[in-house]
Amino acid sequence: MLSGLVARARSLWKGVARPQSIDAEMQAEFALHIELRTKDLIRSGLAPDEAARIARVEFGKTDHRRQDARRARGLGPLDGLRFSWIDLKLGARMLVKYPGLTIVGGLGMAVAIAVSTSFFAAASALYSGLPLDEGDRIVSIDYFDPRWNDEERRIIHDFEAWRGELKSVTDLGARRTVQRNLITGDGRAEPVSIAEMSASGFRVARVPAMLGRHLLESDEREGAPPVVVIGHDAWRARFGSDSGIVGREVRLGGTTHTVLGVMPAGFGFPIANQYWAPLRLDASDYERRKGPAIHVFGRLAAGATMAQAKAELATYTQRVAADHPRTHAEIRARVMPYQDAFNGSDEVEVLQLLGFMQLLIILLVGIVCTNVATLVYARTAARHSEIGVRSALGASRPRIVAHLFAEGLVLSTLATAVGLGIAGLTLDRFNAVLVSTNAPLTFWMSLRLTPSAVLYAFALAGLAAVIVGVVPALKATGKRVNASLQRLSSGATGLQLGGTWTALVVAQAAFAVAVIPLAVHTTRVFIGYGTAKPGFGSAEFLAFRLRMDRDVPTSAGAASFDRDFTARYRARERELVQRLESEPEIRHLIHLAGIQGKAPRANVEVEGALPSVIGTSRVDVGFFDALDIPVVSGRGFTTTDAGIAIGGEWRDGDGDGFVEYRAGDSLSTSTAVIVNRSFVREVLGGANALGRRLRYQGRMDDGQSAVQMKWYEIVGVVNDFPATPMEPDAPRAMVYHPIADGELTDVMAIRLSGVAPSQFGERLRAITATVDPNLRVHDIRPFDVALREEHRAMRMTALGIGIVTASVLLLSAAGIYALMSFTVERRRREIGIRMALGADRARVVRGIFARALGQLAIGVGIGIVLAPVFLRLDGPITAAKVVTMFAVSGVMLLVGLLASVGPTRRSLRIQPTEALKEG
């Protein structure tokens, strides 16, 4: 059985690898046979000539024998399909001969393959394994709360219990991430992210330190000296690859730490970390499901399986739920491969979504290729006589199909090469964005074109070649080849298009009109986000976020913790503001309610005017002054308008270290607001604004709620700011409220003079660290850079959608052009005869165009009916969307008309005799 298979494979391989020598052997064998037979016949008394003739006749045609023999060797199918370099060379020649098809089709396929491959690379990065020794045995353990569909990470008590009793998982450890200022001897301060991790984490990873040592259990003990381990990248960038680093002291926030060691390059366990400090937590400080959020990990014990670990945790869940029903009745413990805690594959929906998206993207490739196939078919039809001749000269159908497949393959390979280039660039850009937004991927994921992604792309190229080359070829070499051959002498194109093509024209137009407007609209919206100009001297501004180190409150101290922390923060912030205001380079310091310039929308009712949708924003009292926004009438804000903030607090709701500020109230009797010029124009119809009163209807976006809102009075009007809206659909009319004195906003900005903002960042951090080493400055960026980066992802998305849309539009237009010109071309003979019979020229032309337009109009009509379904996916239908839809419809109709013009003119000029001959 097996030896038979081996023999077959060997013989096939011989046939494929050395076809010439196989043929030569057969020829020699046949020649010997005929020669020996001839000799036998001569011996039996025949004359030599006669003997040779009879021997040859008996043997039959050697060519036939050879083909029979090749079939016997299992080479039959290969003979049918065999294509050589010449096919590929001819394919390349076709690319040059039909540049329009090459560019349009190739570009469309390149974009589709780029999108598909980028997605594949990103998805496989998400699912790449841990590059650690037996990384597949490292696990994450957490609690899941099905009611909120969320993890519960305040599990310090459970962690200690697991450490004591789990048999199937060893080296259990926990980690959390904290932000601290890294302050070196030269006074430089820089916030860094630190993994506070159990020493067992290094045992789990099984990676030794490059210099010194990593954390040990002894470092975790209460009272042990503070220590830190640093990563290779940080060692190189921050410490100049200092080989004497071990034993040196660095400050992290207010505490001095001794450097224990340096980890080797590429090591980033548990996520993408460069600083590690021991995790020192005592469960007795916290109640159950209170305290800091931690992530638990471990390694499957030798011989233990994932199933055993799951069973053990299920037993634990049941017991704890019974012991502590109040806190643990509803949640269940889970164990999963370590990286699954990061890629969401523990959730079935995520996998389904990824699979679904991959399917959609392959569908995109399919649609694009079908479009290209349409173009190729139109071309194949034009080459029909060539195919007929080849067929008559003995080319079998598989041979012709193979030839056309080779042409498709050349085109799709070229497109794949371009597509891989685009995908590589896209992934690079995406990496850069992730790094710049402080959200690098985990240390085991990398966004790049892996060999498997390249392989995937070429598999798509194969699929594309089949759709683009084989499908039209099969249709073009169908039964009608012979029929058309008979008519070949008259030079007519014999290929019939019929209902298929009418359907294709209709579908093509319908698809374009239905889907493209949404894509165009989306691109426009994203481009709007990405290209808004702040409209003031934003380059002089430096924006930053201020944060203060914060411990996790023990249960005993939780009640007053947020209040005390906020009071301390407020005092420190005030001190910092005073220090900064005394710096000569700082002209203004303002608080901002956010960086991205997004304004919450609200319904506002102005006395004596209809309710309107407007944008609202809260600004510092000195805001307009600092930004040089002139108050065109009335006055600006005063500190009396702003009042004093009361009751706001920093909070950390789920113990994960991410604090947010909950605004309180303002102690002020002032009701002053300022509006912009657009407000005066759009809401008040240009009438005088000063002294007019307005109130909000219902709920405001910022969470204030009252059934009856209070009245505000307009005290001033300012120029529009920013000059172009940051959101394309945002209302231009704005109402500004003052930020209360002492309110802790998310962002601050300083306006500098005499120094470039990019050079002031380090100094800002140094000043802040001298006020309090626990006070950290994050995201320092010149305001214009900050604005640009806020919208970088948007711009990239816009570019992506734009390119895909443009290529689809181009392909659709090209497809319709090819189909229309082809269908009109087909009627040449009919038109010629009608003209010869004296038909009215105008009527003939009208007839052609009516039929062409009729098909297109049906398609466009279907598209217009379907388009709203798609357009509604992205909010209500606006006038702009409708305009886009009609514009696309217009383009399709125009392209169809243009495509009909050329062939119509040629048909009208045809001589009656020629027309008749074409029969």
Added chain:
Amino acid sequence: MPDSAEILPGTLDVLILKAVSLGRLHGYGVLLRIEQISGGALQIQQGALYPALYRLEHQGLIDSEWGTSDNNRKAKFYRLTAAGRKRLGEETASWNRLVQAIARSLAATPQSI
């Protein structure tokens, strides 16, 4: 040729196996050997020979190598492989069973029923 018989479909392969089991042969030699061992009763269509040879070689039942023929010509010689020998045994047994069954059937008389 009054005394020659048509070869039953499917039996050419086993005849070739038998022929080369008696010693290595080139293609024309196989033809002669079958005629010889069948006492001239079986004649092979020359066109059918080579596809059958290649098929058997493809299946690994026979093996080939280039050598020199009796009259000093370069020729491709075929010989039986182990798998071919096994197959020949099976086919021979199966053939004998068939022949016996048919012979018994044809020898049947009204008395023997």
